[in-house]
């Protein structure tokens with residue numbers, strides 16, 4: 001009997017046997033209103049809450065579906081080039097590849113980051129760029145076993161527990177694929193645009209298409225496509241060799257994307273990366289460095305245009 005009463009108390013409005021009429025009608029009215037409020041609350045929760053990072057004006061992702069196509073090389077050189085062409089602007093570089101962080105090596109940063117008075121992690125500075133990476137917080141061997149929720153918690157730390165501000169632009173290097181990291185970043189941060197890096201190989205381009213579709217679904221605008229390792233030039237005769245194929249232009253057209261820069265294979269690039277001195281500093285007169293500066297200019301222009309459109313839309317409201 002007691003058991004039945006307590007069951008009735010908790011689930012009373014669901015019981016069909018012997019409900020008290022007045023109690024039933026009051027509950028029903030109340031339940032409708034409550035249900036509407038509850039639904040609105042749940043829906044608001046379900047929608048991604050893209051909270052800005054304090055002090056960070058713009059966020060640009062560097063992504064690709066496929067691994068090893070040169071995302072980190074692009075992200076590192078782009079961040080440095082942005083600092084070189086606009087020295088008064090504050091640029092940050094977030095290594096969101098918690099499984100295989102390579103920004104510490106490529107930016108030659110090491111050492112334990114410090115906590116400031118607000119208990120935020122101070123990013124490490126090199127080449128004038130504020131950097132943060134899971135590689136600075138845990139050892140690489142630990143990072144590779146992280147999955148799902150842990151990845152999201154790690155990203156939360158790398159974004160919201162770091163003293164990024166003030167920053168004009170945060171460049172985010174992402175891991176390969178279209179997984180938890182991309183979803184988490186796109187759902188939690190107001191991303192201004194994604195740069196999609198690819199090689200001209202059809203396998204890479206197919207995966208790139210998936211990546212672009214994912215960003216479209218997540219309502220992340222695409223800045224454009226960067227073609228990396230487009231071709232190699234023979235040292236002896238200067239002939240162009242399309243070692244990975246030559247399908248980028250066609251694929252970009254199909255997807256309605258612009259190829260905003262194209263980089264050939266250059267063995268100096270890997271040497272720069274291994275020595276922790278990005279090409280933009282190690283070989284400032286090289287074609288690659290020149291192209292990274294052009295890419296940086298395009299990104300600044302993209303941000304400027306986007307801000308103008310947003311201001312215009314606000315003024316109209």
Ligand SMILES: Nc1ncnc2c1ncn2[C@@H]1O[C@H](COP(=O)(O)OP(=O)(O)OP(=O)(O)O)[C@@H](O)[C@H]1O
Pocket residue numbers: 064066067068069070071072073074097100102174175176228229263264265266267269270271273274
């Ligand atoms: N244009 C280039 N010419 C020659 N080597 C390059 C070029 N771009 C990148 N590399 C080399 O290719 C390798 C992979 O580059 P990188 O680490 O930037 O790729 P990634 O897409 O970030 O890889 P991952 O998916 O593992 O994160 C590196 O050794 C890098 O030095």
Ligand SMILES: [Mg+2]
Pocket residue numbers: 071072073097102173174175
């Ligand atoms: Mg990488």
